[in-house]
Amino acid sequence: MFLPTILARLFAFKASKPLLRGAPPPFLNFRMGLAISLFGFCYLAIGVRLFMLGVTEPPMAGAGLPPPSKARPDIVDRMGRPLARDYPTASVYAEPRRMTNIDEAVEGLTSVFPDLDPADLYKRLNSRAGFAWIKRVTTPEERARLWSLGIPGVGLRDELKRLYPNGRAAAHVLGAVNVDNIGIAGMERWIDAQGLADLRVSGLRIERDSLQPVALSIDLRAQHALADELRKAVTKFSAVAGAGLILDVTNGEVIALVSLPDFDPNIPADALKKDNINRVNVGTFEMGSTFKALNTAMALDSGLFTIRSVLDASSPLRFGRMSIGDFRGQNRPLNVPESFIHSSNIAMGRMALAVGAQRQQAFLKQVGQLDRLTTELPEDAFPQVPKRWSEVTTATVSFGHGIAVTPLQASMAIASMVNGGTLIRPTFVKGAEVEPRIMARDVVSEQTGEALRFLMRLNARVGSGKKADIDGYYVGGKSGTAEKVVRGRYDSNTVLTAFMGVAPAHQPKYLFLTVLDEPKPLKETYGFRTSGWNAVPTTGLIMSRVLPILGVQPDWKEPENPFPSMVAARAWGSNLFAPSQIAARAAALAE
Incomplete structure (x- = not known):
């Protein structure tokens, strides 16, 4: 109806004026041309539409579907x-x-x-x-x-x-x-x-x-070996959970990570079960005596102590009604190596008190223990740090109580102690640049780092870590047993055990961490549930399987002069750390 009306108006003119012979008036030529153009445009549009309908398929069922799922990289x-x-x-x-x-x-x-x-x-x-x-x-x-x-x-x-x-x-x-x-x-x-x-x-x-x-930085073979040995240990010791980690201390790459119970990612709903959290990256725990490695490094680096220093561990530390004693105390003065291998809470507390609360907090912050650790994994956790840092807190933190961190966080700090003093943020991406992930340099001096490696090797040879001392790999390490809080009180029958081992101890490449949550004592452990009876031997089994996979070849000869700045190490010669002579040698350091 609209188009005819326009055309009628175009051709409308006064009937009282007759048409003239000869050439038509100019206005009539314009109106006729415009009408022809409009007709042509309309017919062209109709033709194009008919053509499109003829060559295209009609809308199919499901045309209103949501967009399809997108591809992901392998x-x-x-x-x-x-x-x-x-x-x-x-x-x-x-x-x-x-x-x-x-x-x-x-x-x-x-x-x-x-x-x-x-x-x-x-x-x-x-x-x-x-x-x-x-x-x-x-x-x-x-x-x-x-x-x-x-x-x-x-x-x-x-x-x-x-x-x-x-x-x-x-x-x-x-x-x-x-x-x-x-x-x-x-x-x-x-x-x-x-x-x-x-x-x-x-x-x-x-x-x-x-x-x-x-x-990823993960090695699938190492991952399988770590999971297999850890699963066996959880079953053997009837633990409620377990966790394990293999970390390259030279670049921060995570080679393997296991947390049990785990889940099948093909069934993603299982990941939501509360017991299936990533205990390495998200769980926060009091890491027990593994923290003594940090405390010892802090004390040595402060200049207040040397490898020959002696601390009185003959009686408990007392704070009012509270006292701090040793699990299996020697009840005598101990030098630093003895304090480390006997895992003396008293000696560690005395070191920390001498250094002071302020310097202790500064050291722990420098090595990343007081702040949230972030990696590529979106899941992480804030450490649980004491609100009030009293003398008692200073003493208990020295042996890993009163502060809870993630196992990955603690591993990062120990790695910085043994790799030359560089704190490197862990990564799960192969070949990720190291420089942007360096959080701090020279967190300890080279001499302090060497002293700690020496002590960790000593502990694996004759101390609580000897069940992880596999032949040919010169292992070092520090064990830890932390009592868990049950109904507001520490319960000696409910513990978390851990072991951090490094290999080779004199030139560390890999750090191995094993954590067992609430392991039970066995007849073969003589009723003990401490780390040396469960987490330590488990780590030894893991190392024996994984180190060859990672290309670390065994060397059956003791390395020559592995700790050159340790006077005691040079004096003790090739028969280093012989168990029968350890007491005399450790005592000689104090002379």
Whole structure:
């Protein structure tokens, strides 16, 4: 109706003026040309539209589907072995508006997918909605059965599902994805934060082959060995949980990380169970006597003590009604090596009190024990630090009580003690640049670092760490047993045991950490539940399996002059740390 009206007005003119012979008036030429142009444009538009309708397909069912799941890069271990990858699958959807017989549809769908609730399914299909998910991720057999039923209004959409071919291996590092292939935990979530999420939002088509695999620092073989030995130990000692870590002290790369109980990332809902937390990265614990390595290094580096210093451990430290004693006290003065291998709480407390609360806090902050440690893993935790730092606090912190940190945090600090004094933020990415991750340099002097390596080797040879002293690898380490708080009080029958071992002790490359939560005493441990009877031998078994895997070859000869600045080490000669002579040699240091 609109176009004829315009044309009528274009040709309207006064009837009282007759047409003239000869050339038509100029205004008439203009109006005729304009009319012809409008007619031509209209017919052209109609023709183009008819052509488009003829060569294109009509809208298909499911045109209103949500965007398909996006591809993710493969995740591989440090040697290129697959840890996570996408594989094609399909999901089932329905378009309720197109349903012809809801009852038959419900009957057919529940016959293929028995886990579906018929009442809920009927409610979703009996609506005017344009789209509804029926089943996310299906097997080929399920799809074939559904296809054979030919239910109107029900279709399949190609999607991607994340597959973790090694099951539980490195689950706490890998994390998980949700049903839309979006990272929700661990390195999967970190990958999204590195730009994958932005690509997804941009609407760009992402193909798996166009994405570079992400290489983790994890070694799958070491991961399996660590998990296997740790699982055996948790079972053997009836522990409620366990955790383990292998850290390259030279660059901060995490070679393996295990936390038990663990989960299968192919079933991401299991990751939400409260017992399945990452105890290495998220759990905070009083690390017990492993902290004595830090305390000893602090004392030596302060200049107030030397390797020959003697501390009175003949009687407990007293603070009013509170006293601090030794688990198996020697009840006599101890020099620094004796204090370390006998793990004397009294001697460590005296060191810390001499250094002072302020310098103790400054040292612990410098080595990252008072602040939250962040890595690529989104999951982390703040340390539990005393609100009031009294003399009692100073003494108890010296042997790992009264302060709770993550095992990864504590491992990072010990690594800085033995690697030359460089505090390196741990990483889970292979080849990550070291320089940006250096948190502090020269946290201890080279001489202090060498003294601590000497003490750790001494402890593995004749002290609480000797069950981890495997032949050919010159192991060093420090054990720790921390009483847990039960109903507001420390309970000597409920403990957390740990051992930090380094190899080789004179030139450390790897740090091994084993943690057992509430291990039980056995007949073969003579009723003891302390670290030397469980966490230490477990670490020895782990080292014996993993060090050859990592290319560390055994050397059956003692290294020559392994601790050159230790006068005692040079004096003791090739028969270093002979158990039969240790008491005399340790005593000689005090002369």
